[in-house]
Amino acid sequence: MRISFLHTLEGNRKIFDDAAKDLDLPGNALRHEVRADLRLAVQQTGTVSMEVARQIEHCLMELSADADAIVVTCATLSAVAAGITGLPIPIVRVDAALAAAATRIGGHLVVLCALDSSVAPTRQLFEQYANENVASLKVVNVAGIWDLFSNGDLDACLTEVARAADKAYDTGATVVAVAHPWMAAAAPMVRAGHVVLDGPHSALRAVANQQVAG
Template sequence: MRISLLHTIDGNRRVFDDAATALNVGAIRHEVRADLREAVQQAGTFSPDMKARTKRCIVDLAAESDAVIVTCATLSPIVDEIEGKAIPVIRADKALAVAAGKADGKIVVLCALESTVEPNRRLFEAHVSEAGTSVDVIHVADIWALYGGADLPACFAAIARAADEAYEAGAAVVAFAHPWMGPAADLVRAPQRPLHSAEVALRAALSELSA
């Protein structure tokens, strides 16, 4: 079994490697294409050319894999536009929203950029399965700057504090919006473990492959 992962942040490699080891996943392959995300962000939109380039990258990975996981939320919507998929192609962001949406109570989503608050709110609200479940998306200030500055201990400590505060405030589940936030889950003091998309997306891929 071989699972390929399309990243746009190199730091996601370690998070998925650790999750794959914990889940006894077989071979995984990493493809890092920061250029795709950067081109979309610079243009402010997904042009037809960028859609075609992203689809081609996913299709090429699929040709040599049993499953593909797209880990970048910017690129993920393109997965829904690919027709006739011969193998599972997983959106990590959607897999996370589906897993969190099973909660009965308050879902708190922690994200690193203000620009991702509303897209995450729409995504998670679309996958809420219980009538009494609410979604609160929180921008954790400064963690993106800390991450970009390679101050990872301070970055992950701040994420863990935000998760603990959310649980103390009554969250039924806390979800980390970005895969690179995953290591902070081990620093959370609350008995509940936050969800992060590396674990969730790999579980989703394994589930589809065993179906």
Template sequence: MRISFLHTVDGNKRVFDDAAKTLGLRVDNLRHEVRSDLREAVQDAGTFSAALKEETKRCLLALAAHADAVILTCATLGPAVEELESTPVPIVRADVALAAAAGKVGGKITVLCAVEAAVEPTRKLFERHASDTVRSVDVTHIARVWALFKSDNIDECFAAIAASANEAYEAGATVVAYAHPWMAPAVNLARNGSQPLDSAHAALRNVMQRIGGPSLCI
């Protein structure tokens, strides 16, 4: 079984490889394509234009032609998936998989987000996938971690993310979710006794359920 990924951040390749290993998946069956130009074009234009959506869809379908499932790891490009009427294999949005996983847990959901522009779209996404057991959805913007990540202060960045997760649990959160895939390494740094959810594991688990986890295991 082969899983392909469309990334816009190069570092997400390792994040998903590491998550796959923890789930017992064969890393040599994973194929990564990085198209940071697509995300940058959307940011420069200030909108996800029809032309950029078409390019994203073409890229996803090209990956699908040689895979059993495709995972789109960039939330900015996510709307392109919704416009695909039919696909030869499942195409999973990592952010949707995360929101669905959090929604199943229910209770009070706190989502940690590093980019201010993503706060409202993230809130709407998690509310859309909330189950009847969800009491509230709060999206917390932790601004400094994005600057730390971009400047390669990785240890300080992940420590700050974990500290925010601990604060959220102490404030009564039932589940904490990390909005961006690159945040995943901070999962094991949280010390509240509860483990935050990350989109890398959520997306891979979603794929395993849809195309058969046991056949993907080493």
């Protein structure tokens, strides 16, 4: 199984390599492409221009060579990737794979985000995958963690993510999911018995099981 990744954060490369090791996927089968410029182009204008959409499509076409699947790790690019047709291999959206995994379990779902602007699109995506097994869905912005992350204080950031996950479980959550791939590193800091779903493992399981989400 050869997997290509389209990232917009350099740090996601290691996060997905680590997740692949956890799932016994061979590291030499992974190919990473980091395109922070694509995310910045969308953020600067607040929309996806035709030119940026063409660049994303071109990038995905290049990544499809010698690969069995492409994993798009950035939510900003995922929505664009979902609308691209004609690629010879499947595209796995990390955000969609996470939503599918969480809603399959069902119960009371809590999703943790790092930005207010992520709350609405995350809720909308999870609602698309919701089924009769889902009793409730709550999307929470964990205040202050984006500033910690942006300032490079990753340990404090992940501590706050883990604390928010524990709080969600203490108040009745069945499943806690973290919306951003870099938040996956908080999972070992969550109290024993409290499992956190993350996008990297969910997406790679989808690829390995050939259950393409999105």
